[in-house]
Amino acid sequence: ETGVTQSPTHLIKTRGQQVTLRCSSQSGHNTVSWYQQALGQGPQFIFQYYREEENGRGNFPPRFSGLQFPNYSSELNVNALELDDSALYLCASSFRGRSYEQYFGPGTRLTVT
Amino acid sequence: KQEVTQIPAALSVPEGENLVLNCSFTDSAIYNLQWFRQDPGKGLTSLLLIQSSQREQTSGRLNASLDKSSGRSTLYIAASQPGDSATYLCAISGGGADGLTFGKGTHLIIQP
DSSP states (O other): OOOOEEEOSEEEEOTTOOEEEEEEOOTTOOEEEEEEEOTTSOOEEEEEEETTEEEEEOSOOTTEEEEEOTTSEEEEEEOSOOGGGOEEEEEEEEOTTTTOOOEEOOOEEEEEO | OOOEEEEOSEEEEETTOOEEEEEEESOOOOSEEEEEEEOTTOOEEEEEEEETTOSEEEETTEEEEEETTTTEEEEEEOSOOGGGOEEEEEEEEOSSSSOEEEOOOEEEEEEO
16 A cells, blocks of 8 residues: 655746646545645644545635546646645545545645745 | 744753653644654654544553643653654654644653
């Protein structure tokens, strides 16, 4: 059973650009969630996908969007990047219907200049 | 809206000491509570998960307790080691599609 993986590890973008971050969930998990963690803060919930549909969102604007694919992979897309989007982005997978225990990937460090 | 507070924000103790990290939450209608460890710049490693019907969970030198009525959880670390140095995060799940609500963490340093 493989763990949760994310790519890329680090990314540098310019304000106004668009970025796509990728996540591969643990095999068999039907739910993926994305979190944003600013320096010195706890992770903040962005949104959750279940069976390829968004079914929950935190306090993030629509320029944060996502996709979930049948092969356990998912994407986080951020349009019109702002300086405050600089953060560690974490994805977590779980199996809805069991313990809801979430398993996190290593994260992608995004720097917006 | 669920709010999670962790005290202390930072803690430095000599190796070998037993220690307690605290987590409090405002809404007792929780599904489960997870304790995580995070090393600098890295992802989260799940340490313990306590379901709402449980009072405690143990794994090796770690013991986590849950008191829903008072909105509190504690993580007890026995015989601390320098390798335990990390940030410890407490997170609440409501069981739905709202994700986890995290505290800001306790930054722990174990002095050799």
